[in-house]
Amino acid sequence: MDKFELVNRVLPQPQAAEATDEHFAPSNIALCKYWGKRDSELNLPINPSLSVSLAHLGTRTRVEPIEGPADDVWLNGLQLRADTLFAKRLSGFIDLFRQTSHQAFRIETRNNIPTAAGLASSASGFAALTLALNDSLKLGLESSALSMLARLGSGSACRSIYEGFVEWHMGHRDDGADSHAHPIDRRWEGLAIGLIKVDEGVKSVDSRSGMARTVESCHLYQSWPLQANTDLMKLHQAIESQDFTLLGSTAEQNALSMHATMIASWPPLVYWQPDSLAAMQKIWALRQQGLEIYFTMDAGPNLKLLFQQQDSTEVLAHFPDLEIVMPFGS
Numbered sequence: 544m545d546k547f548e549l550v551n552r553v554l555p556q557p558q559a560a561e562a563t564d565e566h567f568a569p570s571n572i573a574l575c576k577y578w579g580k581r582d583s584e585l586n587l588p589i590n591p592s593l594s595v596s597l598a599h600l601g602t603r604t605r606v607e608p609i610e611g612p613a614d615d616v617w618l619n620g621l622q623l624r625a626d627t628l629f630a631k632r633l634s635g636f637i638d639l640f641r642q643t644s645h646q647a648f649r650i651e652t653r654n655n656i657p658t659a660a661g662l663a664s665s666a667s668g669f670a671a672l673t674l675a676l677n678d679s680l681k682l683g684l685e686s687s688a689l690s691m692l693a694r695l696g697s698g699s700a701c702r703s704i705y706e707g708f709v710e711w712h713m714g715h716r717d718d719g720a721d722s723h724a725h726p727i728d729r730r731w732e733g734l735a736i737g738l739i740k741v742d743e744g745v746k747s748v749d750s751r752s753g754m755a756r757t758v759e760s761c762h763l764y765q766s767w768p769l770q771a772n773t774d775l776m777k778l779h780q781a782i783e784s785q786d787f788t789l790l791g792s793t794a795e796q797n798a799l800s801m802h803a804t805m806i807a808s809w810p811p812l813v814y815w816q817p818d819s820l821a822a823m824q825k826i827w828a829l830r831q832q833g834l835e836i837y838f839t840m841d842a843g844p845n846l847k848l849l850f851q852q853q854d855s856t857e858v859l860a861h862f863p864d865l866e867i868v869m870p871f872g873s
């Protein structure tokens with residue numbers, strides 16, 4: 544099945560498009576990572592994943608129907624040429640909602656994710672665009688359907704439909720209709736995330752190609768679904784009992800296991816830079832000295848620190864440039 548068929552089944556008859564207000568979706572950081580697709584057209588994962596959304600950090604998007612043949616895409620106040628990768632990805636995603644109509648849109652999208660933080664904005668970007676299109680076309684879709692649709696833009700976007708802790712149920716159906724995220728009904732006041740920037744340049748291998756390469760060429764990858772499923776259980780337990788040691792250690796081991804499969808791919812996929820390893824070694828040394836900090840990393844060189852608010856002063860003393868986010872407030 545292709546994604547147009549899937550969307551066709553899910554979408555009610557769209558109404559005439561209307562201009563919308565801004566819709567916000569948060570960025571998210573996975574504590575149990577999504578790595579590997581069982582269907583790359585439909586963005587269906589091989590393993591379930593679990594993330595925490597980054598509160599006010601994310602993307603705001605509004606859409607407005609316009610006359611003419613082509614979309615008009617604005618990013619952070621700047622108009623983009625239609626042949627940029629960003630504009631093409633956005634328009635390609637909107638095509639799913641256009642079905643038989645040829646309605647063009649002006650899309651204004653703004654990220655408040657600090658540019659220095661090294662965070663991907665595609666998850667919040669596709670989630671915010673999905674929310675705006677739902678409003679503009681008066682689709683009235685439920686959150687689970689919105690999550691499923693956002694997934695077609697970028698897998699991790701299905702988690703950015705929700706605040707707080709979120710699990711992406713991988714689903715089992717071939718058409719992907721049961722692969723979407725759900726919020727986890729637990730808060731964690733005082734949980735802090737610190738963004739350590741190592742390099743904000745564009746990564747050499749994007750997640751899509753990186754996943755494909757790992758699945759195709761890495762024998763270690765066979766053990767990844769087992770690792771992810773075990774970690775998912777541990778994270779649920781950690782969230783339920785507010786056990787920070789279990790949360791942090793599970794997230795760090797999960798990220799390192801994912802990177803192990805990347806490194807053992809061919810050609811090798813090493814997203815780390817010397818400063819990434821230096822930061823890891825500093826974290827391990829501080830932990831040995833009794834400071835409870837852990838890290839996670841995505842398909843890039845930057846680290847995200849996990850710690851508790853009570854340790855903020857000490858953490859900041861060691862990482863003065865740290866950008867801190869409190870997903871559930873302080």
Ligand code: PMV
Nearest residue numbers: 573576577698699750841842
């Ligand atoms: O959603 P994508 O295709 O950008 O992939 C995200 C992959 C990771 O960030 C490495 C892990 C995750 O679960 O977010």
